[in-house]
Amino acid sequence: MSSTPRLYVTQDLAAGAAFALDDAQSNYLLRVLRLGPGGPVRVFNGRDGEWDARIGDVQGKRAQLEPEIQVRPQPDVPASAPILLFAPVKKAETDFIVEKATELGAARICPVLTERTQTRTVRLDRFSKIALEAAEQTERLDLPEVAELQPLAAALDALADGTRIIFCDERGDDTDAPWGGESGRAGPMAEVLASLAEAPVAILIGPEGGFTPEERDWLRGRGDTQPVSLGPRILRAETAAVAALSVWQALKGDWR
Amino acid sequence: MSSTPRLYVTQDLAAGAAFALDDAQSNYLLRVLRLGPGGPVRVFNGRDGEWDARIGDVQGKRAQLEPEIQVRPQPDVPASAPILLFAPVKKAETDFIVEKATELGAARICPVLTERTQTRTVRLDRFSKIALEAAEQTERLDLPEVAELQPLAAALDALADGTRIIFCDERGDDTDAPWGGESGRAGPMAEVLASLAEAPVAILIGPEGGFTPEERDWLRGRGDTQPVSLGPRILRAETAAVAALSVWQALKGDWR
Numbered sequence: 001m002s003s004t005p006r007l008y009v010t011q012d013l014a015a016g017a018a019f020a021l022d023d024a025q026s027n028y029l030l031r032v033l034r035l036g037p038g039g040p041v042r043v044f045n046g047r048d049g050e051w052d053a054r055i056g057d058v059q060g061k062r063a064q065l066e067p068e069i070q071v072r073p074q075p076d077v078p079a080s081a082p083i084l085l086f087a088p089v090k091k092a093e094t095d096f097i098v099e100k101a102t103e104l105g106a107a108r109i110c111p112v113l114t115e116r117t118q119t120r121t122v123r124l125d126r127f128s129k130i131a132l133e134a135a136e137q138t139e140r141l142d143l144p145e146v147a148e149l150q151p152l153a154a155a156l157d158a159l160a161d162g163t164r165i166i167f168c169d170e171r172g173d174d175t176d177a178p179w180g181g182e183s184g185r186a187g188p189m190a191e192v193l194a195s196l197a198e199a200p201v202a203i204l205i206g207p208e209g210g211f212t213p214e215e216r217d218w219l220r221g222r223g224d225t226q227p228v229s230l231g232p233r234i235l236r237a238e239t240a241a242v243a244a245l246s247v248w249q250a251l252k253g254d255w256r
Numbered sequence: 257m258s259s260t261p262r263l264y265v266t267q268d269l270a271a272g273a274a275f276a277l278d279d280a281q282s283n284y285l286l287r288v289l290r291l292g293p294g295g296p297v298r299v300f301n302g303r304d305g306e307w308d309a310r311i312g313d314v315q316g317k318r319a320q321l322e323p324e325i326q327v328r329p330q331p332d333v334p335a336s337a338p339i340l341l342f343a344p345v346k347k348a349e350t351d352f353i354v355e356k357a358t359e360l361g362a363a364r365i366c367p368v369l370t371e372r373t374q375t376r377t378v379r380l381d382r383f384s385k386i387a388l389e390a391a392e393q394t395e396r397l398d399l400p401e402v403a404e405l406q407p408l409a410a411a412l413d414a415l416a417d418g419t420r421i422i423f424c425d426e427r428g429d430d431t432d433a434p435w436g437g438e439s440g441r442a443g444p445m446a447e448v449l450a451s452l453a454e455a456p457v458a459i460l461i462g463p464e465g466g467f468t469p470e471e472r473d474w475l476r477g478r479g480d481t482q483p484v485s486l487g488p489r490i491l492r493a494e495t496a497a498v499a500a501l502s503v504w505q506a507l508k509g510d511w512r
Contacts, residue, residue, distance in 0.1 A: 246499035
């Protein structure tokens, strides 16, 4: 873990092009970390890569920041970066999902309403702040997009054409049908991923209590879903989200 | 998710062999869930499988429980069930690791002291309680063993002969050497796991700040470790623990 503070900024980054940090970031560097002029900072803005920078003039409560040298270019977002669709659960667990999805490289984080979703309002500004802080900490060079809460069907319809939906079906191995068919059992995640052609992917995690039988039938009847099982134990929603993103990155994503 | 409450008990389970629940479990069933005599409960003890049971007589604050029929036999612990070795981090995150390791089927949960471990005391009774509640919720039929905090070297030496140690090396891809050798780079987790022979396995997660260079050299110099990388982003310790256990279960464990 680097000990140099790492900040996301909105300003353009170029050598020698100093700019003023906002009050919160200035306070963090000057008061919390007790840095002064010349202090080292790393910055990224999601466009211009990562820069070594130094604190410049301090006027009142606000510090100038001077980018010096680009240490990493801005990478393309990997085509394999998954979208996460999840039903919000309790506050701490939902915050956790947003933080971990950012660490695990999700391109977009989409809360969705399902029939059993308990939480019917989410605070987009809160999610954005959590994602920003996680991106700073995890050394991402971009921020995940955080979407408004929307009904499941609308969220699926809004996906790009050709997106495969990895539908994590908590009770997927309960039915008698052989897996793989539209109404059949969910296959082991590793086995299903191995059989998938390269395509944009969205991972769908249900709420506490799972999807209703009607939702499961509807999901399985769509041509773009692939039910997968996450093993013999019942996972909490936040565990399932982290587990599915991890297995995806290990097998099809940027951990390879 | 089943709506029938699920309890871990210490008593033997056999048809018709009623026993008294303790005060806490009685209170949970009678006051929190507002169940009464005849109310359905599922119970397991780590030895006798899972039983459908009913609440029997209630005397004062304590309820009798009457096991009726075994609904799942006690399975053998899968030979693939991993041991988790981790350096305790902050309280909430450490609790989280214990909970999630239980959900993800860890056979044993071992807090270890490394040079950069910030937390030098842990409460074994607290970990045991968290693991018990997670086992009840996740429908495990056994409890993970929770070990006392011990120095890393002692914890590794205490592993059964032949155990492979999957050493999650946060900065494993920083060195110039080719991966796979004793002092070389860490390989992608999926690739390394695919190359492993079947053997008992322990997954080792470092503290915030990672292992020291000396610890990394020492770990890589042992004959029983396999350094693996968890991708290009820096993961928090608790994220790494959940991610590594998930990928293990998907590729080599009981999700297959």
